[in-house]
Amino acid sequence: MKIELRGWSSEGLRCPDVAVDLLAHGEIPPVSLIQMPNGTGKTTTLELLRATLDGGAKQWAPADVRRFQRPHDTSARGSFKVDLLVDERPLTFELILDYTEGQAFYRTTDPATGGVKSGYHPPPQVYPFLRSQFINLFVFDGEFAGRLLDVGKSEAEKAIDALCQLYLLNDVAETADDAWKRAARGGNPRTTTGLAGWERAQTRIATRITQIETAQSQSKGELEGLKLRIEKLKEVIATHMARSTSDNTEYESAQRALADSEKRVEALTGELMQFVRRPDVLHSQIATSLQMLKSNLDSLKLPENTSAQFFQDLLREDTCICGREMNEKARTEITVRSKDYLGAEENGLINAMKTDIDKFIPCTGAFEPDVRLASCIKALGDAVRDRQRATGTVSALRQKRIEQGDDKLLEWQTELQNKTAEIKEIENVLKEISAPADDSEDTEKTFSLALLRKRLAEANRKVSEITETVTIHRQTELLKDIVSEARELARNRIRGIVLTECNNRLNKVLAHDPVQLERIDRSLHLAHQAGASVGQTLAVGYIFLMTVLERGQNKFPLIVDSPAGPLDAGRRRAIGELLPKLTSQFVGLVISVEKLGFVSSLEGSASKVKYLTVFRKTPGTKQWVDALPEKGVAQSNNAAIVEGRDYFNEFDLVEEAHL
Amino acid sequence: MNFRLRTDAKKWFSEVSGRSPFKTAFDVFYFCLIAGLVSGRHNELGQSENSSYEITDNFTEEFRAQRNLIIGLLILADLRAHGIDVHEKQSVRNTIQSLLDPHTQTGLSDLGVRLMNEYSSGGCDYLAERRAKPFLAEEFLRDFVQLVDSAVTSGPLVGDLAVN
Numbered sequence: 060m061k062i063e064l065r066g067w068s069s070e071g072l073r074c075p076d077v078a079v080d081l082l083a084h085g086e087i088p089p090v091s092l093i094q095m096p097n098g099t100g101k102t103t104t105l106e107l108l109r110a111t112l113d114g115g116a117k118q119w120a121p122a123d124v125r126r127f128q129r130p131h132d133t134s135a136r137g138s139f140k141v142d143l144l145v146d147e148r149p150l151t152f153e154l155i156l157d158y159t160e161g162q163a164f165y166r167t168t169d170p171a172t173g174g175v176k177s178g179y180h181p182p183p184q185v186y187p188f189l190r191s192q193f194i195n196l197f198v199f200d201g202e203f204a205g206r207l208l209d210v211g212k213s214e215a216e217k218a219i220d221a222l223c224q225l226y227l228l229n230d231v232a233e234t235a236d237d238a239w240k241r242a243a244r245g246g247n248p249r250t251t252t253g254l255a256g257w258e259r260a261q262t263r264i265a266t267r268i269t270q271i272e273t274a275q276s277q278s279k280g281e282l283e284g285l286k287l288r289i290e291k292l293k294e295v296i297a298t299h300m301a302r303s304t305s306d307n308t309e310y311e312s313a314q315r316a317l318a319d320s321e322k323r324v325e326a327l328t329g330e331l332m333q334f335v336r337r338p339d340v341l342h343s344q345i346a347t348s349l350q351m352l353k354s355n356l357d358s359l360k361l362p363e364n365t366s367a368q369f370f371q372d373l374l375r376e377d378t379c380i381c382g383r384e385m386n387e388k389a390r391t392e393i394t395v396r397s398k399d400y401l402g403a404e405e406n407g408l409i410n411a412m413k414t415d416i417d418k419f420i421p422c423t424g425a426f427e428p429d430v431r432l433a434s435c436i437k438a439l440g441d442a443v444r445d446r447q448r449a450t451g452t453v454s455a456l457r458q459k460r461i462e463q464g465d466d467k468l469l470e471w472q473t474e475l476q477n478k479t480a481e482i483k484e485i486e487n488v489l490k491e492i493s494a495p496a497d498d499s500e501d502t503e504k505t506f507s508l509a510l511l512r513k514r515l516a517e518a519n520r521k522v523s524e525i526t527e528t529v530t531i532h533r534q535t536e537l538l539k540d541i542v543s544e545a546r547e548l549a550r551n552r553i554r555g556i557v558l559t560e561c562n563n564r565l566n567k568v569l570a571h572d573p574v575q576l577e578r579i580d581r582s583l584h585l586a587h588q589a590g591a592s593v594g595q596t597l598a599v600g601y602i603f604l605m606t607v608l609e610r611g612q613n614k615f616p617l618i619v620d621s622p623a624g625p626l627d628a629g630r631r632r633a634i635g636e637l638l639p640k641l642t643s644q645f646v647g648l649v650i651s652v653e654k655l656g657f658v659s660s661l662e663g664s665a666s667k668v669k670y671l672t673v674f675r676k677t678p679g680t681k682q683w684v685d686a687l688p689e690k691g692v693a694q695s696n697n698a699a700i701v702e703g704r705d706y707f708n709e710f711d712l713v714e715e716a717h718l
Numbered sequence: 719m720n721f722r723l724r725t726d727a728k729k730w731f732s733e734v735s736g737r738s739p740f741k742t743a744f745d746v747f748y749f750c751l752i753a754g755l756v757s758g759r760h761n762e763l764g765q766s767e768n769s770s771y772e773i774t775d776n777f778t779e780e781f782r783a784q785r786n787l788i789i790g791l792l793i794l795a796d797l798r799a800h801g802i803d804v805h806e807k808q809s810v811r812n813t814i815q816s817l818l819d820p821h822t823q824t825g826l827s828d829l830g831v832r833l834m835n836e837y838s839s840g841g842c843d844y845l846a847e848r849r850a851k852p853f854l855a856e857e858f859l860r861d862f863v864q865l866v867d868s869a870v871t872s873g874p875l876v877g878d879l880a881v882n
Contacts, residue, residue: 328856332739336780338787344870349790359807404820415786436860443856490736495743497771499725
């Protein structure tokens with residue numbers, strides 16, 4: 060499917076009344092640039108584009124609706140209309156805002172289904188791509204592509220979720236949960252005692268879980284960001300110290316020793332932990348005692364060859380195994396004596412234990428202390444001492460430089476210490492969040508998600524019991540578990556596929572400036588991220604987005620507010636060259652200062668570019684209106700829109716002349 | 719019945735638990751349990767000074783392979799605690815019957831899990847009496863091996879051998 064943006068128009072809204080037609084000679088050009096000076100409503104336009112396409116304004120509160128009313132304007136209504144081409148067939152959505160009632164309405168025009176209809180009615184095949192989560196992937200502000208690589212955010216994960224439409228799984232879980240809650244509310248409780256209290260507890264705990272999950276997600280992002288910063292600071296300090304003429308060699312050698320000893324401490328601690336987790340290795344006496352237990356059980360013939368089950372079966376027979384009649388007295392006696400035997404399954408457990416003792420502790424007679432454990436402890440002790448020595452040397456050399464007046468080093472050193480302390484704090488918070496449920500803690504004070512989920516489950520169970528909806532509640536919980544697992548599985552699988560596709564595309568598109576993605580989790584991670592430029596980062600973001608969007612052979616427009624805003628001229632050129640290669644339709648809302656470097660490179664890379672300039676008609680812009688060209692101009696009461704490359708390029712001069 | 723950890727043990731281990739290489743709270747439970755089993759120290763949970771919380775209903779992945787050895791140590795400790803001669807077949811069988819339950823995922827009866835919790839609680843006291851709160855995993859692990867050695871040397875495990 061190919062979705063193209065044909066144009067939009069606005070009337071009676073906070074943004075100026077304009078009709079933007081993107082067609083040029085009957086075709087949609089690959090690039091359209093709409094120049095809108097600050098204050099012309101770029102952000103509002105983008106917001107209304109999204110709301111008109113996703114149908115979300117129906118949920119707006121009256122205040123949200125009235126937010127779009129132009130100040131001092133008495134119009135009772137405003138409307139925003141978006142014209143699309145879906146596989147070259149027109150489809151129009153109109154959002155109407157009634158300021159008096161504070162309500163939003165939609166109108167859909169689809170010639171394929173009989174023309175204008177009241178309400179939001181996207182064709183079924185288009186609907187999945189017009190969900191807000193999906194629209195955010197192709198209608199966004201210029202910093203979004205960069206945010207995909209921000210480890211403090213989770214934009215890449217959201218993009219993957221939108222691509223797989225994993226939010227539909229959330230919808231399933233929420234629908235099931237709502238259905239249970241409705242059933243519980245509409246139930247016929249035998250008693251209402253405590254019901255209101257448990258319902259309040261449900262809400263309170265669910266809210267706290269959401270807050271803590273958000274905090275957990277943010278903390279994980281912050282942690283990754285801090286770790287990257289610490290790596291960078293260490294690099295910077297090392298490079299700085301290497302420039303020193305006197306201590307250079309000694310510092311480098313101490314740094315290498317420190318890195319080496321830290322690695323050894325970590326590896327040996329892990330190895331020692333593995334030994335400690337094995338009681339048989341931990342101490343020779345433990346091994347001896349377990350082997351002794353096994354020998355005693357053998358000599359006691361435990362477990363016996365006969366299990367209690369044999370005697371239970373025998374009781375059902377008419378005659379005993381010895382041939383005598385099975386009378387009541389014999390049955391009673393056999394029942395009593397069968398208790399002296401272990402059951403078949405108990406026998407299985409004991410045999411498994413004996414087998415494991417033999418497997419882990421070969422019966423060699425004398426048990427000596429485990430040499431592997433002893434040598435690991437010794438090696439760890441040596442590594443810890445090496446680390447102490449190296450740390451001391453590194454600190455002393457840095458301190459020497461600081462005392463010699465190296466303020467920059469002092470600044471980095473202080474930041475390093477602060478960031479290290481911050482990491483510890485965040486790790487402590489994350490640890491508390493993932494801690495097991497400690498029942499002694501208060502719901503309001505605990506950070507343990509396990510405890511909160513346990514308490515929520517308890518509250519849900521109580522409500523379901525009181526309202527006699529236990530079965531439907533169990534089914535709901537099962538469905539939610541399945542949905543959650545499916546979401547994780549899908550996420551992981553699609554991440555791997557998108558990673559490969561992105562890297563293939565990066566190889567082709569950025570052949571002159573190679574960069575690769577190392578992994579995708581909540582955010583994108585570049586291989587050697589610390590060395591990547593802002594331009595590379597943004598390029599990777601765009602390439603990721605287009606890879607995600609165009610999976611499944613679908614094509615979407617890319618509508619970006621300030622696409623080159625945060626970049627210098629050189630990087631604007633690079634992004635300008637890249638964008639037309641990535642998408643069949645690029646629509647950029649730009650301000651005049653973004654044009655340098657960006658526009659010329661777009662022109663060089665795209666076959667056709669449409670230029671539009673929009674400005675508000677105010678007393679301050681009267682001279683612009685007076686100087687409008689004769690052709691290619693459309694005006695409304697409060698705005699003018701001018702088509703043409705020359706006017707577009709010279710507009711900054713027009714602006715400057717009147718500032 | 720679930721494995722439970724003393725609340726003060728969580729605090730005592732707070733600087734090292736949850737960080738590599740201590741993967742789960744069961745690691746902390748295990749340190750305390752082994753200290754309790756080898757020193758013979760055990761005490762009931764539930765009193766205010768011994769408040770505890772559930773950590774898991776089964777041996778965690780890292781300990782599955784050692785499960786039967788740990789259960790073996792529990793059987794030895796219980797036989798010792800009740801002064802049972804390891805050659806008395808009936809008494810040994812009764813002890814095993816009371817501690818094991820083939821129908822649970824741990825292989826332990828409620829009593830078996832309760833005793834594990836009690837030895838873990840005793841071990842928690844044993845460790846805290848002999849060592850300051852740990853701040854580095856590498857230091858604690860080396861000390862733990864030493865503390866187990868001291869407990870074994872002066873504790874009841876040597877007696878197990880003597881009985882044999």
